[in-house]
Amino acid sequence: MRFLAKWTAAAAGALLTASLVPLATAAPAAAADPAYRVLVFSRTVTFRHDSIPSGITAIRSLGTANNFTVDATEDPTAFTSANLSRYRAVVFLSTTGDVLNGTQQTAFESYIASGGGYVGVHAAADTEYDWPFYGNLVGAYFSSHPSIQQATVRTEDQGDPATADIGATWTHTDEWYNYQTNPRSTTHVLASVDESSYSGGTMGDHPISWCQDYSGGRAFYTGLGHTKESYGEGPFLKHLLGGIRYAAGVAKADCRPENGYSPLFNGSGTTGWKQAGPGSFTLADRTLTSQGGMGMLWYSAKEFHSYSLKLDWRMNGDNNSGVFVGFPASDDPQSAVDKGYEIQIDASDDASRTTGSVYGFKAADQAARDAALNAPGSWNTYEIKVEGERLQVWLNGVKINDFTNTDPVRSLQQGYIGLQNHATGDPVSFRNVRIKDLSSAVAGPVRGLAGKCLDVAAAGTANGTQVQLYTCNGTGAQTWTPTAVGELRNPQSGKCLDVAGAGTANGTKIQLWDCNSMGAQKWTPTTAGELRNPQSGKCLDVTAAATADGTKVQLYTCNGSAAQKWTLPA
Missing domain, CATH: 2.80.10.50 (Trefoil (Acidic Fibroblast Growth Factor, subunit A))
Structure with a gap:
C-alpha cells in the first residue's frame, strides 16, 4: 500500500531515522503441501553406498511428515512413461554406473519434458556417463574425492526451499566430491563447500548443491549424503526435503543461473542503508523484518540506472510491504510514492495493488503470479529489472509484470531503491538483497x-x-x-x-x-x-x-x- 499523501502532525514529528532493532523471531509455519508421490531409485552397477537403506528410510520419514508417499525400487523397468507419470519427482539416491537402457532413458526424458522432477543425491553424479541428457540434468559429473572428513558448507541462496533454514554456514562430515566441470554457469548454485576447511578439494570455487529448470522439468542435486549419519542430521534433512519439494513443483524457486550480482544486504549488516520515516526494521538471522510505519529503509549509498535487483521476501499472512525503485534521494518516504514506483507485496487487494503489481499503475499477470507464488510462511524471490524506462518483474523465476514508464514526472533512471515498512501488524521479511549493473553490457560479434x-x-x-x-x-x-x-x-x-x-x-x-x-x-x-x-x-x-x-x-x-x-x- 502507498504511504499516506499527507502526514498528521504527530506522524511528521516521528519522521526520524529509526535504528535497526535486534530481535529473535521464529519463522512462521508454511502451509501444508498437497499430497503427491515420489519414486526413489537406488540401482548401482559399480560402487554401492552402504548409506542407501538409511537414505530410503529418511526419505520415507520425510514423506510421512510432509504429505508425500514414497515408493522405492532398484528395478529399471519402473522407468516407463505410464509408471513415471504417477510421480511428481524421481530421486536418484547414490546410483552408480549405467542404470537404464535406451528405452528407459527415453521414457525418463519424456517424463522430464512433461514437467517431472529430478533429485540427485551424492553418487547420482557418478551415473550414466554416456547419456548427455542425464549429464546436463544432473549438472556435473563426478571426478574424484578425498577421504571422508568434516568441512564447512556455505549457503549461497538464503531463500531457496533447500537452503533457507539451514544457516549461512554449517559444518558437515561427508565425502566431498570434486566434479569434472563447474556447474555455476548452467545451474543455480545453492551451496558450496569451503575448500580451506578440509583437505583434497581441487575446484577452488566448489559448488556442492544446485538446481535448475531443465528441458521442461526441474532438477535438484546435492553432493552430500555419502554417510549413514547424514540421514539423521537435521540440516541435511531440511536440505534434502527442500530439494524434493522444489523438484516436485510444490515449492517454487528461482533456479536460473545467477552470476555477477553484488550484495546490498547479505545479513551481516546494513552499511549504506538509511531509514526514512517512522517505524524500523529488526535484524535477526540474516533477515530484515519490517515493524511499525509508514516508512522505508532505502539504500542511499549508490544510485542505480540500469540494473537487475534480486531479493528474497516472506510474509506471514495477509501482510503488506513493497519494494520502491526509481525515486530521487530523499529522507521523506513520500517522495518514493510521488516520484518512484512500488512493486507490491500484499496477499489481498485489488489487482493493481497486490503482490507483483506496479502499485496503482499495472497489475501483475494474475495466473502466472498465482502459479509462481509460495504460500505465506515461505520465502519468495523477486527479480526487478530496470532498463531505460522499462520495468520487469519476475517472481521465483517467472515473469509476472512488464511496465513502461510514460509519466514525465517520474523516471526509472533516478535509480534509488527501498524496502517499505508499511504499518504495525504488517511485518514482511527480506533477505539477500543483491544487484547487477546492466549498464556495462557489451555489444559485439558472437564467433563460432x-x-x-x-x-x-x-x-x-x-x-x-x-x-x-x-x-x-x-x-x-x-x-x-x-x-x-x-x-x-x-x-x-x-x-x-x-x-x-x-x-x-x-x-x-x-x-x-x-x-x-x-x-x-x-x-x-x-x-x-x-x-x-x-x-x-x-x-x-x-x-x-x-x-x-x-x-x-x-x-x-x-x-x-x-x-x-x-x-x-x-
Missing part, C-alpha cells in the same frame, strides 16, 4: 566455427528471420548483446535469438523474434564454450558442422563438438 560469426540472414528484422553462420564483417546483422536474463539481443533489429516454436527437437530452427524473456530465448554459456538453451537442455549448433557462408544454425543435443563452440562479445 571456423572463426565465422552468428549472422541474421540478409540483415533482416522480421520475426522468423533465419540466423546463420557467415564471414565476420562488423555489420549490425552480426552484433549481439548478452542481457542479464540470458538473452542474446540484436541491437539493429531490437530482437532476440530465439528457438522457433519453443521447440526441443534436434534441428529446430534458430531465428530472430521479438524479445519476450521466455525460455526459448535463454542462452547460457557453459565452461565448455557452448551456448545452452536451458528450456530444452540443448545447444546452439552449426548444421552438419559446415563452414560455408549461410549455413543455418539449429538446436541440437549438446556434444562438445567444434560446431557448438561460441565466443561471446568481450
